[in-house]
Amino acid sequence: MYNSKAIILPNFMSDIKPIVIANWKMKLGLQEAKSLASDIKNKVTAQIEVAVCPSFISLTEVGKIFSGSNIKLGGQDCFWEANGAFTGEVSAKELKEVGCEFVILGHSERRKYLGETDEMVHKKVSQALAAGLMPIICVGETFEQRQQGAKDYVLIQQTTKALEGLEINASQQVIIAYEPVWVIGSGQAIDPNEAAAAHQVIYQSLFDLFPSDIVKNNFRIVYGGSVDETNVSDFTNLDKTSGVLVGGASLNINDFLAIIKNV
Numbered sequence: 001m002y003n004s005k006a007i008i009l010p011n012f013m014s015d016i017k018p019i020v021i022a023n024w025k026m027k028l029g030l031q032e033a034k035s036l037a038s039d040i041k042n043k044v045t046a047q048i049e050v051a052v053c054p055s056f057i058s059l060t061e062v063g064k065i066f067s068g069s070n071i072k073l074g075g076q077d078c079f080w081e082a083n084g085a086f087t088g089e090v091s092a093k094e095l096k097e098v099g100c101e102f103v104i105l106g107h108s109e110r111r112k113y114l115g116e117t118d119e120m121v122h123k124k125v126s127q128a129l130a131a132g133l134m135p136i137i138c139v140g141e142t143f144e145q146r147q148q149g150a151k152d153y154v155l156i157q158q159t160t161k162a163l164e165g166l167e168i169n170a171s172q173q174v175i176i177a178y179e180p181v182w183v184i185g186s187g188q189a190i191d192p193n194e195a196a197a198a199h200q201v202i203y204q205s206l207f208d209l210f211p212s213d214i215v216k217n218n219f220r221i222v223y224g225g226s227v228d229e230t231n232v233s234d235f236t237n238l239d240k241t242s243g244v245l246v247g248g249a250s251l252n253i254n255d256f257l258a259i260i261k262n263v
């Protein structure tokens with residue numbers, strides 16, 4: 001539905017520190033995770049927001065290492081129910097209990113390998129918010145969808161279905177991560193201008209869903225997909241872009257420090 005408020009575009013987030021989110025995926029064992037977490041705690045000094053999302057197994061230990069520092073902790077997923085007989089799943093409340101402030105939801109790898117649908121993502125977002133976590137909702141088109149000219153449609157659908165019907169109050173924060181699926185892990189990020197256009201489409205969807213003051217104050221959009229030290233500032237300098245989600249380049253301390261330095 002068309003929303004006339006959507007044409008008013010305030011000066012987004014100009015006074016907010018950029019965020020760098022590390023997605024460690026299933027790439028580090030517990031000892032490797034602890035070692036990298038110690039390096040991050042000892043070496044990251046920049047005054048930007050840094051959040052690290054280790055695997056479930058490593059969350060508690062990594063959380064202990066980060067305690068007393070400014071480095072924040074996030075999960076890579078949560079289940080769509082609050083509690084119950086769901087063998088193998090982890091609730092948003094459990095993430096909160098071990099010190100998480102964030103949770104990545106709807107990552108393209110989960111959509112691809114685990115059949116995660118927009119409906120599942122929606123329920124997970126609802127659980128995350130109820131537990132007091134900040135959802136990092138991943139949206140993005142595949143190469144085939146891009147070739148079919150469906151990129152904007154996919155972004156609108158994924159954003160809308162994840163959030164439609166939810167109330168976001170003034171104390172809640174949501175991050176949308178635009179991650180073009182075809183560049184994740186490829187070593188080649190997209191043209192920053194293309195990311196800016198995608199972020200505009202996502203903002204438009206948010207304006208269609210929520211009051212403009214909520215969109216302005218409670219949502220951030222970050223870019224993810226082959227971010228490295230050479231390209232990170234191209235993305236963080238974009239208007240309406242609040243940071244980056246980093247996979248591969250967050251696994252090496254020097255690469256990660258260089259990204260933070262260049263933001």
Ligand code: PEP
Pocket residue numbers: 023179183184185186187224225226227245246247248249
């Ligand atoms: C990701 O998977 O969320 C991601 C951004 O990965 P990479 O930086 O390796 O492309």
